[in-house]
Amino acid sequence: MxxxxxxxxxxxxxxxxxxxxxxxxxxxxxxxxxVGVLRNAAGTHENATxxxxxxxxxxxxASLINAIIAGGNSVRRV
Structure with a gap:
């Protein structure tokens, strides 16, 4: 890249x-x-051919998006 x-x-x-x-x-x-938006985005990449x-x-x-979900980077969790 x-x-x-x-x-x-x-x-x-x-x-x-x-x-x-x-x-x-x-x-x-x-x-x-x-989180649903992020999961959908990850799923699209996981299923790509x-x-x-x-x-x-x-x-x-997909791995990067899943790491974002796991880390909570895109939501402010209380």
């Missing part, structure tokens, strides 16, 4: 996490729905 793509991915992740936190803070989405390299990339993305 090029540096530009990697930086774009990191920026996108940061923006999405900030949006999820803001939606939770404003009461627009409860924690369980935010393609070349071996593409599947490995998707699995890495």
């Amino acid at each position: 090029s540096d530009v793509s990697e930086h774009a991915g990191q920026a996108a992740l940061s923006i999405c996490e900030a949006l999820l936190l803001a939606m939770n803070d404003r009461g627009l989405l409860p924690e369980h729905e935010i 393609g070349t071996e390299e593409e599947v490995q990339e998707h699995q890495s993305v």
